Amino acid sequence: MLVLLQTDYHCVSTAAARIIAAWVRRDPALVLGLATGGTTIGMYRELSRMHREEALDFSKVVTFNLDEYIGLAPDHPHSFHSFMHQNFFSHVNIPPAQIHIPDGSIQTGYEEYCASYEAAIREAGGIDLQVLGIGRDGHIGFNEPSSSLASRTRPKTLSRSTLADNCRDFARGEEMPTAAITMGIGTILEARHIMLIASGKAKAKAVAKAIEGPITASVSASALQLHPDVTFVVDEDAARELSQCDYYRRVMEMTAKLTPKRLW
Numbered sequence: 436m437l438v439l440l441q442t443d444y445h446c447v448s449t450a451a452a453r454i455i456a457a458w459v460r461r462d463p464a465l466v467l468g469l470a471t472g473g474t475t476i477g478m479y480r481e482l483s484r485m486h487r488e489e490a491l492d493f494s495k496v497v498t499f500n501l502d503e504y505i506g507l508a509p510d511h512p513h514s515f516h517s518f519m520h521q522n523f524f525s526h527v528n529i530p531p532a533q534i535h536i537p538d539g540s541i542q543t544g545y546e547e548y549c550a551s552y553e554a555a556i557r558e559a560g561g562i563d564l565q566v567l568g569i570g571r572d573g574h575i576g577f578n579e580p581s582s583s584l585a586s587r588t589r590p591k592t593l594s595r596s597t598l599a600d601n602c603r604d605f606a607r608g609e610e611m612p613t614a615a616i617t618m619g620i621g622t623i624l625e626a627r628h629i630m631l632i633a634s635g636k637a638k639a640k641a642v643a644k645a646i647e648g649p650i651t652a653s654v655s656a657s658a659l660q661l662h663p664d665v666t667f668v669v670d671e672d673a674a675r676e677l678s679q680c681d682y683y684r685r686v687m688e689m690t691a692k693l694t695p696k697r698l699w
């Protein structure tokens with residue numbers, strides 16, 4: 436597990452974007468797992484800039500998003516489809532046929548639908564790099580506390596903590612979805628490489644539990660400790676509850692000395 440300690444949100448965003456860009460340059464047909472959430476916006480902005488100004492080419496990249504609210508049509512302004520188009524897809528050159536986001540507007544046949552989402556990931560050759568954010572309750576995707584560490588893509592009821600956090604995206608009086616379709620923790624762990632980004636004090640407890648806590652279904656992100664190739668890109672605020680924070684700071688200093696041409 437690699438912890439890349441960054442000064443602030445801006446540095447988290449550029450470091451994460453540079454890592455993704457390096458993967459895309461190395462393998463133009465990369466299968467990229469994507470996340471939504473406020474934390475990812477700076478990273479998508481930087482990737483869009485790289486596409487515009489540095490000719491970063493996404494034309495062969497295939498993407499799979501983690502999750503989508505149940506009950507929202509793709510064109511709903513608060514759907515994750517809209518989020519992704521607004522913040523990323525409309526700024527880069529990924530052909531629409533290569534973009535996959537769970538469809539939250541289906542009303543029946545969830546089991547078959549979720550199995551077909553998993554099958555599409557497999558047919559694409561599996562996810563090479565999965566990007567994750569983290570919820571205050573330690574969820575990844577929408578795998579709320581008590582999610583099985585072996586779970587697959589499925590509908591999931593949202594926790595009170597997530598409803599409280601995500602209601603900021605919805606207007607007062609507007610009904611907020613209470614469930615979502617999400618990749619499972621088992622699905623996420625099959626990605627070849629995983630990068631989780633976090634910023635701000637509100638994430639500090641969740642980040643500490645994910646990196647240093649026991650592996651438990653109460654904190655979905657703690658399952659990442661089982662993965663052989665995970666990078667956490669976190670800022671000082673999000674890292675403040677880590678007991679090993681000083682160690683990660685020294686690792687960064689040492690890396691800066693040894694590898695001046697590092698990615699981040």
Ligand code: GLP
Nearest residue numbers: 470472473474568569570576577
């Ligand atoms: C939602 C998404 C998660 C994301 C989380 C954190 O719950 N399903 O994938 O990690 O939000 O969002 P934010 O970055 O806005 O705190």
